[in-house]
Amino acid sequence: MKPTNQRDSIFLEDAVVLEQHRYEADQYILRIRSPQCAKAAQPGSFAHIQCNPMLPLRRPLSIMRTDPNEGWVEFLYKIAGYGTRLLSEQKPGETISVLGPIGRPFVPTLKQRRPLLIGGGVGIPPMIFLSDYLRRQSAYQPLVLLGSEVPFPFRPRPSQFVIPGMQDGIIAAMPLLEDWGIASRLASLQGYPGHHEGYVTTLAHQWLQTLTNDAMTEVEIFACGPHPMLAAVAELANEFSIPAQISMEEYMACGVGGCAGCTIRLNTSTGPAMKRVCVDGPVFNAKEVDFSN
Structure with a gap:
């Protein structure tokens, strides 16, 4: 892609x-x-x-x-x-x-064959689309972590996949991903059975901590969700020194780059720059996005 x-x-x-x-x-x-x-x-x-x-x-x-x-x-x-x-x-x-x-899409690379997909709330759809793409490529072994503070728009079921490093009792999964042969886990603060009790980024952090150095070199994060979640994803990527692509969400009027109403600040190799989420994104390198504002 x-x-x-x-x-x-x-x-x-x-x-x-x-x-x-x-x-x-x-x-x-x-x-x-x-x-x-x-x-x-x-x-x-x-x-x-x-x-x-x-x-x-x-x-x-x-x-x-x-x-x-x-x-x-x-x-x-x-x-x-x-x-x-x-x-x-x-x-x-x-x-x-x-x-x-x-918009510019996510671009998986063959070097990172263990993509970690993190979706929060209305940031879940791009993770499903990306999962659909990855399942058709035999080179990838994705793990999808989804978080929501309202009931998921599907009925979770116990996963058929054992995920090394995943805590016992965290077994709730998305049925569609299970049917596609993709491992997934769910997170929420609402006390849903089988879910991680906490933020989805905390679940991702706990799993990443269990990986060996060699396994870590095969991981790349792909994420979409609210700004606080994406800021936490950027911190994860920095802490574990792994690449991350994140899809930003902003209010849009025209959607095709004309009004420049959806600009965000990036810290690029050539200095600060304002980019339009609609056409310069919505996918950006997490390392470049300025979350300070």
Whole structure:
């Protein structure tokens, strides 16, 4: 997988709603028919969706799954305001305008064949998309750690995979990942059975501490979630001297780099720089992101 010139592969489509399912805590999984977006999307991509024809400003949603052959794209989102509430009211057969895929994707490397994927809350979808990509590449042995403070939009089940270094009793896993043959574990502060009781980054830290030096050289972190979680991921990467790619989330107006309303500060090799999350990201090198503000 290579970074692309994303402006050459952003499409404006009238997408048809195929399915929309509601889960606890106002969470929804939306599947739309959007063939061009489905064909061009890569793990880490997002789409800018018009939630309702009466609402001009679009909303950015991370892509969770695609099927390029059948032409569908799937999103997991949570109602956060007026726009996403309108989106949740869209029914199968209705049409919504979709601009996508947008953004620079995650780029796994063969040197790090043991990717550690960390997703928190609405940062879970890119980890599912990346998992789907990695399972099709025989070179990788991913571990996926997911955290949420509301019930997950799936029914966790005990994992069939033994993870060396994982504490006893932490057995809750995501069924879809289990079916794909990918080991996963879940974390929450809500006392859910079989979950790590604490932050997902703490679970990642505990697991990383059990690795040998040789094993550590094969690990790269990929993460998406709220800013405090991503800051903790950057600290993890620094502490264990492992590379990390993180997908940032910011409020967006245009989604294609025109308004510069989603800029973040990076500390690059040539000095401080302001970059747009929508087109310069959303995936960045964790080492470069300035979390001081």
